[in-house]
Amino acid sequence: MSDPRELYQQVIIEHNKKPRNFGKLEPCTHHAHGLNPLCGDDIEITLVIENGIVQDLKFQGHGCAISQASSSLMTTNVKGKPVEEAEQMVEEFRAMIRGSLDPTKDPNILGRLSLFQGVRDLPSRVKCAVLPWATLHSAIKGEDVTSTE
Numbered sequence: 001m002s003d004p005r006e007l008y009q010q011v012i013i014e015h016n017k018k019p020r021n022f023g024k025l026e027p028c029t030h031h032a033h034g035l036n037p038l039c040g041d042d043i044e045i046t047l048v049i050e051n052g053i054v055q056d057l058k059f060q061g062h063g064c065a066i067s068q069a070s071s072s073l074m075t076t077n078v079k080g081k082p083v084e085e086a087e088q089m090v091e092e093f094r095a096m097i098r099g100s101l102d103p104t105k106d107p108n109i110l111g112r113l114s115l116f117q118g119v120r121d122l123p124s125r126v127k128c129a130v131l132p133w134a135t136l137h138s139a140i141k142g143e144d145v146t147s148t149e
């Protein structure tokens with residue numbers, strides 16, 4: 001296995017270069033706008049939720065490599081999942097970033113997203129990584145705008 005830090009870097013670079021599920025769903029059933037004024041990250045998430053399942057979702061916007069890569073990874077992990085599972089991932093992601101969940105020890109459904117635990121060591125980047133998850137949470141709850149401030 002390669003160094004997790006190196007893997008984390010590679011995943012960020014790769015997803016930033018080729019973001020998955022980039023764009024906008026029209027029509028959509030849920031949407032939210034996420035802002036991180038500290039860094040200038042600005043994303044919009046659109047979802048189609050039917051029968052309690054996230055059938056499809058896309059994101060668009062601009063921002064730093066971490067927010068873009070985190071958005072891309074969020075969409076690939078949430079697509080096709082039940083809404084409850086998506087909400088559980090939001091909680092787990094936040095807990096992991098706060099340091100209260102260790103994805104290598106505690107049971108979790110984050111899987112590959114655990115790479116993002118690296119941002120814990122970069123406090124200024126934490127909000128960038130959490131932004132798409134906070135925005136997803138707002139969209140599911142029917143709130144239009146999320147700001148990490």
Ligand code: ZN
Pocket residue numbers: 036039040041063064065066067127128
């Ligand atoms: Zn950022």
